[in-house]
Structures are given as structure tokens and as C-alpha cells.
Amino acid sequence: MHTIAFKMLFRKKGTASTVLAIALLIALITSVSALVNNINSQATALGTLARIGETYLITDKNSNSLLESRIDVNIADAIRNVSEVKYVLPQKLIPATLTATTGNYPILIRAVDEPQTFFNMKKAHINGIASKNQSHANVGKILSNLASINKNDNITLTINDSSTIKVQIVGITTTNDQSDTDIILPIITLNELFQKNDNISYIELALKDTSTSARNNAINQITQILPSNAQITKVQQIDTFAQDMNNQTLSFLNLWSIVIYTVVAAASYVIATKLITESKYELSMLKIMGAKRSLTSKTILAYTIILATAGAILGIAIGIVGAQVASTTIRWMFTNISVAPFIEVNQIIQILLLSFVSSIVGCIYPALKVVQKATVENFL
């Protein structure tokens, strides 16, 4: 009976046009997804093409701020033993008030292991020398401009509104980073002030310019050294940025796809209703031949789902071919634009599944309605 029913319905005029209607909608999603894939892969590829530095920070996992971050200074010594490490710069950041001849300024003190090494690694320009003992400090160029501090000036640093340090500025430094607004001094100066303290804010480290596998190996070794409360983060975050950009594009595509799948559901509703309207005679014949009520609704459901799935498969094909044709045309017209759309297997499966679900949602109501009214009189 099922075979007869399907033969009757599929031979009807208009089947091809309904498949095409759904195919065009699915082609839209497929081609747009293929283009978005291309845009996302280009964004990711840009990240790999750009020269990404190999500088990392080791910070406290439980803190979003370097000022709150606390890690053990001994980690730095352990990391220095990793052969691929170029330099390790343990740093302590402390908010303080700077008192100079021109007034008081809220600043950050950057206490480092060895100021000379710090400035060398930062390729800093020093007007003067790097501080070497507890009574010396360096001032960043912008802070020196702001507070009118000159070489050999004496300044007072007040920490936590209570402890004060008096130091002499032995050099004005330009590093082109945040230390240009800091007071940089040896970490031993603070250790004396706060007694013996093994905590630092963070460790900045860089890897040697070697092979990717050697660098990955070094990162694995460092990760194993780290205690559970510490984390390692790459400084130049191209990957994270590209990933976030891709997610933004995908979330827009997902919202847009909801509208398309709603139209697919509506198209399935049209297919089912059209079938019922135009196949009154065939459905009545089936009834007369002894078909049960449920067979009619199952046939309508199956017919719609088969058409929707066929439409989805055709749509994916049209979408892929259409996107390729469009991109080739664009490449011919604008030689500077490189578009190479592609679609992944999991996306194809997702599109097929969602089309399937949308078509069931669309045709379920007319199919059930037929069961309720399925008498021969209704059809005739």
C-alpha cells in the first residue's frame, strides 16, 4: 500500500518545483556558510602569517589584575633551567605615590630582579645608568616628563600611605611600554621594606627563536613546573582575537539561519497543504483501497520529509557550486580579492539535520489535521 501511495504522489506535477523552492533556501545557508568559513580561515591565516612574538606571562590564575597577582619568586629560577628560554624577568608591581618637586603623583613601582638585564631585554634607551642598589631608581621617560624629574633628582615613594622610600634617580629610560610611566628599582629595595617576601606579581619570559616543536616542548616543561595557582599566557594574542572575531561572525550567521529555517518550515507546510489540496482524489482512492487513517498522515509526513531532504541535498550542491562560481567571478573581476569558499562535512550534516527538523515542524500540523478529518467524504 505504501508503494502505491508514494507512486501516486511523486508522479504528481509540481514535485520538482517544491524541491527547488527548498533547495534555493538551503543553497543560501550553504553559500553564506562557505563564504563565512573563508573569511574566518583568512582571519586565522593572517594570525599565522604575522610575526607573533614568543613572550609569555606567568600570573596568578585567580587574579585578573597584575596588581593582585601573587606568585612564588622561586618559579623564576626553575624556569631559567629550561634550555629554550631566552630570558626570565620576575617583576613586582606596587601602587605608590611619588613625591617630586612638582607635586604628588599616583604611580606604579616596578621592582625587578636586575634592572640592567630588564632594560637590556626591553632594548631600552637609558639616559644615565641602570639602578644597582637600594638607594637608586630609574624613571620612565613619560613619568619624568610629567613630574619634571631629572637625572640625579631625589624622590620619595610612599607605599600603602605609610612606608616611604627615598631614592635617587640614576637614569631616565625609554622602553616604549608601560615601564615608561613607572619607577623601576631593584627588587631588594622592596624586600628590605617589607622584610623577606618571596612573592612577586608576575614573571615575563621569552623563548629563543627556535623550531615550533622546540618551543611547544619548552612551554610544556614550563607548564609542568608551575604550581596549581599559576598560569602561563601568551602576550601577543592574535589567535584569541581571531577566534573571537570568528565567533562574532558565526553568531550572526546562526541568528540569520534561524529565519531561513523558519521559512523552510513554512515551505514544508506549503508542500504538505498543497499535497492535501491537490491529491484529494489519490488520497480518497487509497482510503477506498483499504488504507488506514494513519497511513494517510504517515504518507504526507514521509512525502514532505523526502522532498525537504531532497531539497536540502540539492540546495547544498547549488550552494557550493554557486559560491564557487561567484568567488571565481569575483577573483576575475577584482584580482586583489582572494575568495575561496569551502564547507566542512559537519556543517553539511548540520544543515541536513536542521532542514529535516524544520520540515517535520512545518508539515506535522497539516498531516495531523488530515488524520482528524480522514473520511472518504472529506476527500470527496
Add this chain to the structure above:
Amino acid sequence: MSLKGFRYLHKQHIIPLVLILTLTSVLFSVTAFSFLSFYNGFASYVGEEENVVAIYDRRSSTPFTGLIPTYLTEQVNSIDGVLASSPETITPCVVNNQSIFIRGIVPEEFVKLNNITLIEGNMLNLSNINTAIIGKGLAEKLNLKLNDEILVFSVLSEKHIQLQVKGICESNPIMDDEALVPLYVGQWLRGAGYSYVTLIRAKIDIDQLNANSLYAEIIKTSQPTATPQPTATSSTKNQLDQLVPYAQTHFDVDRLNIEQTQTFMKNYLNRYGVSKDTLLSISVVVLFFASGTAASALTMFLNQHKREIDILQSIGASKRKIKIDLLSKVLTWSLISSTLGTIIAATLMLLFEKVGNIQVLSHRLFFQLDPLIVALNFTLILSLTAFIVARSGGNQ
């Protein structure tokens, strides 16, 4: 024979037709509204005022990656007809694993070009080291409050910076999704030194100057034999000179370009084949792809009334009269569908804006009701309906 008194079309068949035409209209409108919101938002990224021009590096492939000398700010400021000039560095960064854009500015000059309203905290000034003010959109996105500390990682250089949120502000929708920092902080993050900025925006007196004459003036003052201009004593010059150690670097003036700010952004989009016309054309293609469903629905609707149409013909109504009557009725519902479609699309866009948080390049899309899209929507849906009914109506 008039068909005015005949109610031969059934309500239960009209509703699905209206629903499907409405959905088709929604699809077109949502596509076109989102594309145009993106385009308009991006085009007004650095401002939309007629008297604001952008001075930038014409060889850069994006508006964020160009570099021009900082010293040009002083040069631009000294030209008669320039009312204000704002050097800016725009840098992509990552904060709390989320992508953001940070703009390094000279606050005192920047506010002459953009209105900034502080919601909380204090306004930024160039001497505020280690601080930032953030747009309210960004504050919501990153869940940041006043005085919070943020750790910023750069994308274009190996730099990280610890900043404190000094204020939360409200400006234009684009700026609301960015963080504003002193110029030198932006320069650290950009990684190109103090002597370069991404662009300089200048407010000009349009009665005295335009983009071309400003360009000519800059070229003239860049010539080695040019008579030195009177030194500007503007606040920008004083602040920049006092704090930022920039140098007079060599720069090929042929790389400079000056355009009205919207044209500047539109030109970048055009380089990648994105224009308002292209985006509208894509939206029309989307409607064309969805028209198969609408056509099926209309054909089904006419088939559902075959019997009634036959009866009308048998009692003397001509095919032409039936066709005209059908056309007028179906067009009325198409009009209703298009109106509903526009309203639903607008509501969806507002919903996406609030709940969905749609972003392109880390800036939220803001829905703009473009009359052109509304008109196109009505025209296309009505044309589609008219075409199908005229082709098959009355011939059932």
C-alpha cells in the same frame, strides 16, 4: 458583471499565504537591515560630520593598521582653517579573552571632535597614567565597573598593560564599544613607537578649507624649502611636547591621504568589494532565493480556489475580471504581509541587538530603519505577487 459582492476566497487559505509572504519579507528585511547596519556603522566609525577629515596612510590595508607621523599633528594644527586636530592610535587588543579595540587619544583634542558624556568617574586627560575610560557597551560586555583593574594584551605587538577604569562614558554607538586611553598607551599597544599614530582627524572650517586644500597645505609645509609656519601654541602641541617623546621622522608624503571621515571608511570597504549597492543586491538575491516558497504558496492558494473561480466563470465572470479582482485582493494581503514583515524584522533586529549581542569587529550592530529597504521590501514582494497572480490567476 462586478465581483465586488462575491466572497469567494476562504479565510483559512488566506492566513497561510499571508504568513509565508510575511516570512519572505522578514528574511529580506532582516538580511538587508543587518547588512546596512554593518555598513553604516562601519562607515561612521571615525565620525560622520562633514567638517571632519581623516589624514591617514593610503597604503594600509585596514583602517587600524596604517601609520603616519605624530609630528604631522603640529603641522596640521598650524594651518589656517583647522579648528582642531586629534592624533589617534586604534589598536585591536584582548581583555579577559575577549577582543576589543583601544583608542589612544589626546583627550583634550578628542572631545572637540566627539561628544563624550561621562556616566561614572572622571574624564581622561593625557597625564592620567595607567588609566582608561571605557564605553558603556564595553563595560557591559566585559562586566567592568569603576576602578576595576584590567590586564590588556596587544594583538599587533608583544605588549601587555595594566590599566584602571577611571570612568565609564557614553558617546556615539561605535565609541561605546571601545576603551579610550592616553595617546602614548595606544602607541605602546600598537608597537610602532611614539613617533607614529594610526590617523589624525581634523575639524576644519569648510568655508576656508577642504580635504584637497588641506592636503596641498601639508605638502607645501613638508617641502624642505618651505618657509617655516608660525609655531602653533595649541594645547595639543603643548601636551604632546611635554609628555610624549616623539621625533620628526622621515615620511614619504605621497603615502598620505586626506578624506572626509565617512569617505575614508567607505573607501576601505570598497577595496574589498563592499558597498551599499553590493549589500542591497545581495539582499535582493536572498529574496529571489526565498521567492520559490512564496511562489509555491501563491500557486497553492490559487489552486485551493479553483472550484470557486470555475463557478464564477460559469456564471459569466470573464477571465480578465477574475484576474483583476484576484490581483487587487492578493496585492492587498501582500501589502499587509510586507508591513508585518518589516515590523517583525525590525522587532527581531532590536531583539538581536539587546539579547543576541550581534557584533562585527567587536562593535555591536545597531539597527537603523532605512527607508530604502522598506520601499524595496514593498516593491519586491508586491511585484512577485503581481507577477505570479497575473501569470496564473484566472487560468486555473
